[in-house]
Amino acid sequence: MSTPLRAVIADDQALVRAGFRMILTADDIDVVAEAADGAAAIEAVRRTRPDVVLMDIRMPRLDGIEATRRIVAGGAEETRVLILTTYDLDHYVYAALTAGASGFLLKDVTPEHLVAAVRLVRSGDALLAPAITRRLVERFARRDDGRAALHRDLSELTPRELEVLRLMATGLSNSELADRLSLSATTVKTHVSRILSKLALRDRVQAVVLAYEVGLISPGRPVR
Numbered sequence: 454m455s456t457p458l459r460a461v462i463a464d465d466q467a468l469v470r471a472g473f474r475m476i477l478t479a480d481d482i483d484v485v486a487e488a489a490d491g492a493a494a495i496e497a498v499r500r501t502r503p504d505v506v507l508m509d510i511r512m513p514r515l516d517g518i519e520a521t522r523r524i525v526a527g528g529a530e531e532t533r534v535l536i537l538t539t540y541d542l543d544h545y546v547y548a549a550l551t552a553g554a555s556g557f558l559l560k561d562v563t564p565e566h567l568v569a570a571v572r573l574v575r576s577g578d579a580l581l582a583p584a585i586t587r588r589l590v591e592r593f594a595r596r597d598d599g600r601a602a603l604h605r606d607l608s609e610l611t612p613r614e615l616e617v618l619r620l621m622a623t624g625l626s627n628s629e630l631a632d633r634l635s636l637s638a639t640t641v642k643t644h645v646s647r648i649l650s651k652l653a654l655r656d657r658v659q660a661v662v663l664a665y666e667v668g669l670i671s672p673g674r675p676v677r
Contacts, residue, residue, distance in 0.1 A: 457483045458575055461501060463494035463517065464509040464537075469560075473507055473537075476564045482571060491515030498524050498532055504575045508554070510538040510545055518548045525553030525655070533574045533656075537567075550662050553655065607667065609651045615669075617644045621657060622664035 460482055462473045467489070474484045486497035492515045498506060506524065510517040521534045533555040538545065549557055556574045558567070610618065620630055630641045645657065654660050663669075 457481060458505065458572065459483050459485045459501065459503040460571060461486045461488065461494065461497045461503045461506045463488040463491065463497070463506060463512065463520065465489050465512040466509075469509075473567070476567055477571065480568045482568070489513075491517055491520030494520045495523050495527070498529055499527070502529065503532055505571050506532060506534045507537050507571070508534050510536060510540060510549070518545070518552050521549060521554050522552040535570060535574050547662075550658050553659075555656050555658050607652075607669070610648060614644055614648050614651075617641065618648050618660060618664055619669055621645065621648075622661045622669060624661075 458481075460477055462470045462477075462484060464470050464473070470487045470489075474487070477484055485501040485503055488494035488497045490512045494506060494508065494512075494517075495515075497503075506521075508517040508521055512520075517536065517538075521536070524532060524534060534553065535556040535558065536549045536554045537558055537560055539560050546557055556570060558570055562570070607615065607618075616634070617630060620633060625633065627638055627641050627645065630636070630645075631638045634641070636644075645660075648654075648660060649656065652660065652663065654663065
């Protein structure tokens, strides 16, 4: 029997926490702690070592962005942070992802989507709402050409790995990558793992952010 997925819910509204708890526990996800602010979230993670943290952004004492940064920097390598917020402004998205979050969803997602997101993030995959992904591409495309030069580390990637990274940055999942490239899911997973290892990245989200920052993909141009 597999070990139940363990989650921490961090949100300053008790009603929101109760709603998330009800949704997750109904799908056999164990909510091991709740937190009403970022500082309490950090303590909850230290104490319970959950698989996933559902993290609000705007909270008292310490916001969700800084809490995420401290959780990731604190060495909780097995813990993934999924940002849930009513806000989808660019600076929140980018700040959350660069802080080490593994996903970003708006609070208007369906219960089914929320559960699927928690399980997906726990598996090591990245999760971004499509509209947010498009907004990130547009944001980074506005950087000047000098900053769009390929990062030197990308020279370590094979042509196939560059292709996988480019497609991954558009938001494709492993199964979608496999279909697109006519590869097995296992082969795609191997490519993704090698990309993360060569670039010294924690997860897929960091790879996606890097791809945007260095201009590996551009908006308005189909990825082939």
